[in-house]
Amino acid sequence: GAGADNDLYINQAIVFIEDAIQYRSINHRVDSKSLWLYRWYYSRTCQWILSLTITIILALAFIEEPSSLTVTSDVRYRRPAWNPPCGLTESIELLCFLVFMVDVSVKSYLIGWKEFWKNKWLMAYILTLIVSLADWIVSLSFFCKESVRIRRILRPFFLLQNSSMMKKTLKSINSTLPEMASVVLLLAVHLSLFTMFAMLLFARTKDNQQDKEWVVYFRNLPDSLTSLLVLLTTANNPDVMIPAYSKNRAYSIFFILFTVLGNLFLMNLLTAIIYNQFRGYLLKSVQSSLFRRRLGIRAAFEVLSSLKETPASAQQSCVSVGALLQVLQKAEMDSRCKQAIMRSLKMCSCDQLSAAQFQKLFEELDKDAIKQHPSSPEYQSRFMQKMQFAFGHPYFGYLGNVVALANIISICVVLVMDADKQPSERDDFFLGAINCFFILYYLLEMLLKILAMGLKRYLSYPSNRFDGLLTIILLILEIATFAVYGFPHPGWRPEFMGLLSLWDMVRLVNMLIVFRFLRIIPNMKFMALVVTTLLDLVKNLRAFAGILLVVFYAFAITGIMLFKGAVVPLGNTRYIGNNPNAFVFSLWVNNFFIIFQGKKVISWCFAHFQAEVICCLLYVLSVHLICRWAKIYFVAWWLISSVIWVNLFVALLLENFIHKWDRRCQRESLSDIEYQRTVELMFRDVLEEPTEEELMEKLHQHPHLQLCR
């Protein structure tokens, strides 16, 4: 009937508008039941369950068998980690797999059979699930004693396929790969030519005293290659050239040439290429998001315009305001946007909306959220007004900053004085007394500010929230200290009591005070700019961080599998105690979860490979083969984590910062208003609006929606 049809159209419009808001594709089934399923699938609960499942399956690695999640990382001291009984993690895994199976079947059903065959991500998803399940069955049939678990390496895929932003970013990275490969090829040519030069230059001579360089760094082809590769990471920079240089200064020319060409030119060229290429692709992906939004809104318009109640007389199709209101009320969207759209709908006097008007209404979605602070309370008494003026004035805030600085300086002075003292000689009285005074001042400042600004206005500023929270924590800590240890007095050095010693309490208070000092940031213009850039960057970086996590997880699991048991404490620390390098290597081998700490770590690992300390250790343990694998593993990790990822990061930072900087100059006057920036908004001024023809063409290609006209 017409009523059922109308209901369907309204439901379609709701879903399309929700798609537009979330930048989702509209290419899904549009019959009533599928729409219900679609809305259920994209409801918060469902998505939350899915995210939780992904988190759980990723977190399993921390408690599974070859994990090393213990407090200390020292193989000599640490206790064996808890091993879950066979079947526990496996049953959790099975539950996760069930959720994923539901997920993939709903997704496949919703996009329809035809689209399914085109969607490589879904196919890969199903394949991953099949392989994982097979591996799971194998695992159970071996009673969890099997050595290789392929499904653990596949796990990050579940994270990857669930985020459209990550898939987009991956696509962008994928497009820059040919260019990157060219530079990496150049690097390889550079490396191999210089390796040959080095082998010719530092050949073995008759005088054993003279060929230290050959013995240590250029003994054979793999050694020479590794030496120069490590030089490219700058880890062994002066060391590698010292023997040759001490023989003849002219040898340094070789190393300088290699470093300048490799590090200064080629490595930075990689940055330039990634910046140049990636800039375009990020813009493109944002452009396609915009297209999806416009398309969703247009689709909603088209289905609403085919409602039976609309007069068919008009040549131009249009939508009644009533129908739109109905849709808006049912659609899930940000309440601010909803209200703004409702408001403009009411202000618009017309009864019918054209496509352009319809599109214009939803432009509210693209706008920055402008934050307005509630107003201060208005006091009647003159005294209160004066108080309000005094304590609401920026100078009062500056005074607070000065006091915080004074506190920091006093802590610093005490630290410097106490630096060399034995813990038993330390007198905590002075620090206790001044901290008590300062914390009282902070409390007073907070109360006076609340008085002047009113609680609501006070809390509407992030810096005040930060300040207030820390002040309250400090107050609680201080009260707890006094309750347990009494008031400070000269020679105040009580014994350990309760959960924390007094010294730990004082340290904690001091750290919080240092942390609280960050409240000065909004008062310094350049600092505020930098911090907001960084915060934006963190927002925009989520997709990157996700991909890094995926790569990292795969590497960590591979590393654990490759090096499991490669380093064991050799009884009375014969190798490990004397050998900090081997000891540190054991750190890295046993836990790959904290490996990411800048490029140096990995090159450091290289450098110590070079010194053959670890290889020797591995020889001792008769796992000689591992040494070569480890090299390949580390080279791969270095290339991905430090070379590619760091450069991507630099590219994104450059992009973000330059945009922000240009904008700052334009909007100098509007600096009071806080904008919430996303990667979409950053590019808004360069984005192109899709034309009507493009939208309609795309709509007519929709696999499930049959438009009347």
Add this chain to the structure above:
Amino acid sequence: GAGADNDLYINQAIVFIEDAIQYRSINHRVDSKSLWLYRWYYSRTCQWILSLTITIILALAFIEEPSSLTVTSDVRYRRPAWNPPCGLTESIELLCFLVFMVDVSVKSYLIGWKEFWKNKWLMAYILTLIVSLADWIVSLSFFCKESVRIRRILRPFFLLQNSSMMKKTLKSINSTLPEMASVVLLLAVHLSLFTMFAMLLFARTKDNQQDKEWVVYFRNLPDSLTSLLVLLTTANNPDVMIPAYSKNRAYSIFFILFTVLGNLFLMNLLTAIIYNQFRGYLLKSVQSSLFRRRLGIRAAFEVLSSLKETPASAQQSCVSVGALLQVLQKAEMDSRCKQAIMRSLKMCSCDQLSAAQFQKLFEELDKDAIKQHPSSPEYQSRFMQKMQFAFGHPYFGYLGNVVALANIISICVVLVMDADKQPSERDDFFLGAINCFFILYYLLEMLLKILAMGLKRYLSYPSNRFDGLLTIILLILEIATFAVYGFPHPGWRPEFMGLLSLWDMVRLVNMLIVFRFLRIIPNMKFMALVVTTLLDLVKNLRAFAGILLVVFYAFAITGIMLFKGAVVPLGNTRYIGNNPNAFVFSLWVNNFFIIFQGKKVISWCFAHFQAEVICCLLYVLSVHLICRWAKIYFVAWWLISSVIWVNLFVALLLENFIHKWDRRCQRESLSDIEYQRTVELMFRDVLEEPTEEELMEKLHQHPHLQLCR
């Protein structure tokens, strides 16, 4: 008389056009004698003498007293460097000062008294000369035994003031300093807050086993600050966190946070800021160069238009073609440009030139030089034509590349096989024989190419010149080898004869063959692009390199003065032999001329400061105070050389590469033509032409030129 006036005008026009060509300011005296002096001063001979003087005075540091220019850098083995007798370097210096005095007086005279007072560079020049002369007199009166020589630190100023490009670049860098200072301030805040955190976190505890972290890295404020500063340079990256991390894994959070914030965010922010700021200033300086050129040409037009022979009737001022021809013949300029301008003058039928036409004629100066290769010879015989086709074909070049690759691979194989052999076991027969064969092929290839292309066309390609030169050198080396050691035969292992041993000869030949392999570069598209970008960069980097040299020279001299005698060989290598660090430090202290090798070197120095090895050594030598000075010195050097200069370099590379890359996409079809790019040409499409009003206003402000109208 009118003739003398006309001569003056012609001379003025000549000088103005030469100014325009060289992007010089036209604000100099314009009377006949001054013009003669001006042309003499800017003649090649004079400028060459000036450059030579600057080179000599800078090079004096290599032979002056605390220098260490010896073959080996090892303080244990090296012989005392040659000490010139007192008065030798001093008299050379005096000669240089005399040249500089002539230079500064001519310059001051030429720009005139009024302008002199506005020109800070000239004032600084005079001041530097006065201080240097005073110091020179002091030096002589102490018979060269004085310890501090201020004039040595001032020397690089003479280099700086002589290059207008360097002065411009310095101005650009100067303008970015406020922004950079903000980030450096941020870094300092970051560092100091984290230092306080670290001191609170890693305080001394009662258990001596547990506070390794405190003992080694965070014993007191300076130590903590240094530890974290070094962590910022990533030199001590995993080492610094190991003791704490082995106690409790959670401590790594502190270090990760510090590294991510400091290294990943703030350091890259510096790159972003420098890139953003510097881009604008480079463009601005190029824009001002363009203005100088247009102004010079306009000034030439104005003086020529006031020649008596011109008909005064015309309302618009104009210039006769004859006068211009006269000027062009006398002006010193690139012969290609001169011919092009003459040609267009002749093609222009008119007798009088308007200002716009005049300006247009000289646009030839801004154009890229298009290189045309001479044509191949035309042979009569069919056979020769076929030969020409075969050996002029690109495939013949590719075959040559394949043969060169085969040669490289064969050398590589021999190197791998011979890597571990004693020199006495080595058999040079195989390598000698195959190299002989390959070199014959190279010779044949060269001759055939010359036959096909003709000598002139062959030599017009840089890759052919490179190829041919190396082939000839290889041939000579091979002939010399055979002449001295006879033809190779199995077991060919002759004794040392002549200048080089056979082994050295073979190595040299092999190195040249590896080097010759670079001829493949133009054949690989991406590689060619990268290499041309790098070459452009080197051209554009001259000003930067100059400034780096200036900074570097000042640092080197300061370092030599600060650390002179700080490290001496302690008899039987008690400290130095066992202590590679101390030994290496002695390297760095004794010769600062090769210090620039990427950022790692300096952070490496830091790291070893940290280990207190060197400080201990300095304690031993009772120069404790130096340790602190050295820290400050190294921090300054790290900031300038690695942080600022490397970032400037990256900014320039990004700029160059992105321009080039965009251009490549536009001119894909024109890739055969070789362009000679300069920084001016790179920006040509974004430069704005100065307007007529601006030019005339500037001309009327000229301090010496009185225009009639």
